[in-house]
Amino acid sequence: MQIRLSSPMMDYQMKAKATIRLKFSSEKQLRAVVDALTPEVSKPLAGRAKVALERQDAFLVLRVEARDTVALRSTLNAYLRWVGSIVNVVEVLEHSA
DSSP states (O other): OOOEOOOOOSOOOEEEEEEEEEEOOOOHHHHHHHHHHHHHSSOSSSEEEEEEEEEEETTTEEEESSSSSHHHHHHHHHHHHHHHHHHHHHHHHHHHH
């Protein structure tokens, strides 16, 4: 099953791009990350970058296009920290049950 989500197109040229492919150890973690990040991808706060999420089996593919490398770095940092936080919360909940 593939799910593709992307932020609205912006009217300036994107100059920096990155693709990150993350493997998850459980379907529960992957589903939690996709569900949590969907609103962020759909309505980005800043207009300096656009993000696309694609789910491929046990992987989440995160594609970021940004106006410059500063925007690329900050967007990647934000999304990767969110992913890490979400996975940590799911692991705590799994071990406390």
